[in-house]
Amino acid sequence: MVKKTGRPGYLQIADELREQIRRGTLAPGDPLPSTTRLAEDYDASLSVVKMAVGILRNEGLVIGQQGKGVYVRETATAGTPAATAEDLADIRATIKDLTERLERVEATLSQQPGRPRRSPRT
Incomplete structure (x- = not known):
């Protein structure tokens, strides 16, 4: 069941x-339960x-x-190790930070006098 920890349900699932796969509870070649079954088991939406x-x-x-x-x-x-949930959270945080920094730079540039304003792309 998805817990109300503030962590998104899809990451918890x-x-x-992932842990079941690593423990071997879900072995190579095994099918995952159906989406409907997982939704019922975790009390989550499809x-x-x-x-x-x-x-x-x-x-x-x-x-x-x-x-x-x-x-x-x-x-x-085998092969490249899978990214952990923590790795993915770090990547998302970095992307968010870069997006915010880019927005600040663009806002600063658009406010400089004598600089032509570019219309937003459509």
């Missing part, structure tokens, strides 16, 4: 499934579960087979 599974796909831990389901990859532990 991804963490739990979109939250799909986001969690998407994270695991991006990490290379699971692979979807059209019309069949999502399976733990045979090489889930």
Whole structure:
């Protein structure tokens, strides 16, 4: 069940499934429970579960087979190590910081006298 910790539910679900894969509870080749089943188990919406599974796909831990389901990859532990939730949180924080800095620079430049203002791109 998703806990009300302030941490997004999709990250909690991804963490739990990732841990099951690492422990071997979900072994290579095993199917993940259906999206509907995971939504029921975690008391979460289908979109939250799909986001969690998407994270695991991006990490290379699971692979979807059209019309069949999502399976733990045979090489889930081989190759490049999967990013942890903490790594992803750091990346998101860095992107947010850079976005805010860029907005401040653009605001400063647009307020300088004699500088032509650019219209926003559409």
